[in-house]
Amino acid sequence: MRADIHSLSFPQGFHLGAHGVGTESVRSTIPSDTLFSALLATWVRMGRDPTPWATAFPRTAEGRIDYSEPPFLLGSAFPYAAGLPFYPKPLGVLPSSVPEAKRKEWKRVQFVSESLFNRIRSRGAAAEVWPSCEDAGRQQLLQGGVVLVTAEEADQIPRDVQGGAIWTEADVPRVTLDRVTLASNLFSVGRVRFSPRCGLWFAVVWLDPDRDCDGIPFREAFQHALSELGVSGLGGDRSVGYGGFIAETVDSGINWDDVGAGNPMVLLSRYHPRPDELPGAITEARAYQLEFLTGWGASPAGSFRRRRLWLLGEGSVIRRQSARAMGDLVDIAPVGDGHPGHPVWRYGLALGLPMEVRHAEES
DSSP, X not given: OEEEEEEEEOTTOBBXXXXXXXXXXXXXXXXXXXXXXXXXXXXXXXXXXXXXXXXXXXXXXXXXXXXXXXXEEEOOBXXXXXXXXXXXXXXXXXXXXXOGGGHXXXXXXXXXXXXHHHHHHHXXXXXXXXXXXXXHHHHXXXXXXXXXXOXXXXXXXXXXXXXXXXXXEEEEXXXXXXXXXXXXXXXXXXXXXXXXXXXXXXXXXXXXXXXEETTEEHHHHHHHHHHHHHHHOSSBOGGGTTTOOEEEEEXXXXXOOOOOTTOEEEESSOBOOOGGGTTHHHHTOSBOOEEEEOOEEEETTEEXXXXXEEEEOTTOEEEOOSSSOOOOEEEOOOSSTTOOSSOOEEEOOOOEEEOOOXXXXXX
């Protein structure tokens, strides 16, 4: 499959809220559904017609499926360092090379390098991913044990990043003033910042890049929206400079093989099963985690409370149900008086790579 790999560098960092009370909690990745919504909102702000984006994808509204073969599949954005991309650790896999005394450390790992990711995909529990000595282990575990790389890959990363952090999460103090009394209110906003030569990357697998999108090919429309989004910013607190990024297209070192129907795959995106993919998408999954989405949305008509939505998270190992693209856009606009007057589409199509699960593994 044809794929574009985009790297994003954030000069001022970004604020993307995570679950929790207040504005302090942030996440260091950008989920595929958030990225798609930001691109679509940017396309609308550019004065373009959003209809082609919605009608080009399978979509579910009130239990009814309108199926379309999508022009592309979008992945979530994961960290990279010095050109080395990190992938979500496949769930439900306990490699035999991990000694029993180190299993807690393996559970803390969230991301693995591309080479280790491919080893796990092709060999499952038989993959050699853990160092055989303590010295090598200290070289391979980065970001406080969250990122696992080989010793050779660690040498590619600058020493200051190895000894420090690929990204940092910090609370930035902010203050508001009452418009009448001028009374001050101090609060904190979480911010993620990346070290030099570090940032996020995501994949776009193109199925029909030349499909028309408001008068131009879809691939060109995507690039326009991504460039404009880099200027306007992504996430919260954009008025103080957060969320702006520089996007570059880089070569992919991974073979983007298609996943045949009935075969397992590891997700590089969030995934919302369509009604016709249930219950098989869940009951036949090898291992998965659920992500709960809620919160507020905004439109020209004002703010509104989005309907709740569950998605399967990145790194989940599921079984492809058919040769068609899996997942859909789902309308999460509120019902009743709070309806904004238009659908509110959330992206939930599955982007995955083949995963070997024949070896005995521990879920």
